[in-house]
Amino acid sequence: MPRLSFISVGGKKPKQILRTGTFRKPRRLQGQDYQSLVERCLRSKQLFQDEDFPAELCSIGCGNLLRKLPPTVQWKRPHELVKNPQFFTENVSRFDLHQGLTENCWFLAALASLTLNKDILRNVVPQNQSFQRNFAGIFHFKFWRFGEWVDVVVDDRLPVDEHGKLLFVSCVKKNLFWGALLEKAYAKLCGSYEDMQIGQVSEALVDFTGGVNLTIKLAQAPTDLWQIMLRAANSGSLMGCQTRSGPEMVLENGLVAGHAYTVTGLRQVTSKSGSENLVRLRNPWGKIEWKGNWSDRSPKWDQLGFKERLLLRKTREDGEFWMSLEDFEAHFVELVICKLTPDLISHENGKQWTLSMQCGKWIAGITAGGRMNYIDTYWRNPQYRLKILKGDDMEKNAVSCDVLVSLLQKQNSKHRNQSPPLFIGMSIFPVPLEFQGTRSRLPQAFFLNHRPVNNKCIFINEREVTQDFHLLPGSYVLVPSTAEPDEESEFILRVFSRKHILEEQGESPNIVLCCKKIADTPEDKIWENVFAKYFEKYPEITGVQLQMLLNKVTWTSGKQAAVKFSLDACKAIMAQLDMKASGTLSVEEFRGLWKRLLSYQEIFQRRDRDRSGYLTLTELQAAVQEKGITLNQQFYNLMALRYGNASLKINFENFVCLMLRVEINEVPRLRRTKSLPPIPSSLRQDPSRPFPTLCHRHRRPAVQRSFRI
Structure with a gap:
């Protein structure tokens, strides 16, 4: 399969792109490693259950799609539905799949196009998977998302009605499930099945290939459109098209308005009236076809020779049909060509x-x-x-x-x-x-x-x-x-x-300072040399500007991952320091913040002995006490719940938010309070088990957080 690569020109190295997922080593979505999960399930002799995309209604959606569901929705594994389930076969075709309740014809149209290029299909659907050998109830697929390849893991539990019929994508062969599982993986990538409703065929084509789309508005189609389409077909490009937008309804000519189709073939024929360019299209519904010239029952076919008519004309209701290039330009809005290499725009192949x-x-x-x-x-x-x-x-x-x-x-x-x-x-x-x-x-x-x-x-x-x-x-x-x-x-x-x-080209216009120099500047000259110039131009800074300033600084050392402050964290920081409730920070307020940040950084790096970039509960307690603050042990537990990750470890960003709240708000309040509020028994640390119990779905502490930290 041809692939694009970075090429250095003029002896200069291309700028490194901060993307971790490559074609051969994709990034693991949500950190789920397929091979490790398979081995774990085989050792424990338990089938995989995906907690990040659970067999619950929330994975289907929360809006209009729920209204289409039958009264009873069950989640079944393929071996519970058929006797001999198959994941994939070598002779898969564009006729295999049918659309379900989700309005994702754009996805099905792209998927049908995917079956025409076996090399791309094998990349998206890894072949070393089956329901027999090393079966663990887990499958994985690869997609290209925002500049990197991503490996998506799903379990094989699929939503069905009370009769065991799949609610979403299904295959003509009842025991074939690659399409249904691929759709589930893509739904997980999008957020839910409902998030796949309404879209452009171009979007799915790029996600399958990492290629680049060439979109041609057919109302202004170039004169060499036929040659462009021929070059695309000969080079293995994927092609899709769409009718005019509007409510999805069947028109008198047999086309569906607001609908996506797959371009599955091209053919130039010679009839009694002369040569004609034909385009073969497929409706992802697997039914409802064009009724005009060159449709299955059109008299136009009688103008061809017997052999050509026998080769091209199919009269079965399978959603696929032929139409002339002129009719194609008249009844479709745009043509999308997804190319792995962009030689399509040039005659030099x-x-x-x-x-x-x-x-x-x-x-x-x-x-x-x-x-x-x-x-x-x-x-x-x-x-x-x-x-x-x-x-x-x-x-x-x-x-x-x-x-x-x-x-x-x-x-x-x-x-x-x-x-x-x-x-x-x-x-x-x-x-x-x-x-x-x-x-x-x-x-x-x-x-x-x-x-x-x-x-x-x-x-x-x-x-x-x-x-x-x-x-x-x-x-x-x-x-x-x-x-x-x-x-x-x-x-x-x-x-x-x-x-x-x-x-x-250059730096962002408002970021005229490099905060890395600040650490090497004597404290009494920091504001004169750097920040004073910035605040002369912007007397008050917003949360976005604060984020940009903080993220210019290297807050970690050694081989630790770089710390980046999120916009939410910066808003939380501003909420602690914005005494005037103006939604901005003045130079004096920022001065106080900067001194605190440098102090927090020293303490954090000193207490993070294993250089992991995180503080454990014990290290957190020592860090807080280093600032001269002594708190109840129960309070530390609550802080770990509020600011820690699933393992109750706290990174530098959350450590800053925690310390600001403790120093500015909580300590003065606690000094006026005789005792802390009682801690529920469910929060008290039990030496016999990890603290605390985590819920399966979100990997967050399964407790009601009723205390303000």
Whole structure:
């Protein structure tokens, strides 16, 4: 299977991307290691039960999908439903699967396309799994999510009705379950089965391949559309398409409005009236077909020779049908082609392409400047310097270079449907000679006086937006943005061309200081040399600005993982220090915070003797006492519950939040209180077992937290 790789150009190493999941060694979703879990289940002779995606209604959803469910929902393993369950067979086809109660035709359309490329299918569905050999009730699948490959583990408990019929994706062969289990793994990745409702076929195609989408609006289809589709089919690309949006309903012509289809074949035929280009499509429902020209019962077939008619025409009701390219352009809105290598946009096949990838983030008030209409903030968007070089293997008479840019935004919630995609887009500006020598960000004046290559930047509320450019060799700046200012999201920017260099341009506009220098600065000069300059420009800082400042500092040492303060933690910190209830911090309030942080860092590193990046309950007690604070043992137990992880260990971020609350709020209150509130018996530590009991689903202490810590 062809794959994209990072290629160094001009002797420079590409910037390291902070992504851990690779094609050969994917990241384990929620830390679940498939092989270790299999071995554990085989040793204990117990079938796997996935506590992170339990056999409960919460895994199905909590909205409209529940109304479609039968009165009785049961969770059954395949061997409880059929005598000889099979996970996968070599002759799987696009006709195997049927859609269930979930409105996820976009997922089924992509899945049908996946069966046409066996190499990709074997990567998504690892083949060393079965219901016979080393069976432990556990299966795993691989998906590409936001720049990295992820391995997703599920148990084989599937939701069925009282008659044992699968509620969601099922297979024509009743004993085949790869489709149902793959859908369950994808539902776990999305948050629930309900989070798979409503989507774009392009989204699932990228998640199956890690490729790049080329979306063609058929109303403005290029004149060489047929050649583009032929090159896509010959190179093993996956293709899907969609009808016009609206309520999902069957039209008079047999097509379904607001529905996704799979492109399964192309054929040029010669009839009595001349040659005609035909497109073969499949409805993921496995039924309801096109009724126009070249449909199963169309008289058009009589114009072909007997052999060709016998080869192409199928009259069974299986959801698959032929139609002319002209009808395809007239009745479908867009064509999506997912390519593992982007040679699709060029007539030069078999040539090597360069891929560069950059991770970024739009942050309200800092790097989320909105579109160009917002002239005061647009320049604050992330900027990337793109240098287009003429590839050695390009045609000699070629003037411009083909460049494909993909902008992918990350969902902001665990549940896919709870974070609808923002309207996003990108612009590319030529950089004149006078600006090419600088590595700093281009100023506001540049964007006021220069126009982008794409004069009209289109913003689309989809997870991924792609655009192809034809650029002359030279220097450019690429600006990804949201449509409106102060809209927050992480994103990945991918650029494909024959030869280029892509680098981030300068620092974020509001972060004009490097806090790493602060630790080496004498305390009496800290504010004069660094912070004073920052607070002259921003007298009051928000929680987002506080987060950016704190995350410029290395708070750990040695081989410990880097500590990053979350926005929630920064808001909690501000709540302790914001005496004026203004929602911001002044320089004096920040001064006090900084001194406390340096003190907390020294104590944390001193007490973290094993350099794990966490404090145990005993180490926490010693750390608090080092600040001259003595608390009741029961209070330490409560603090571990409130601020610790599942093992009751506390990292530096939570240690800071804990110490601020103890020092500022709790200690003064406790000194005025004769005794602590009584601790329930369920919270008292029992030497005979770990403290405390954890619930199975969330791995959080199974107690009611009625005490404010």
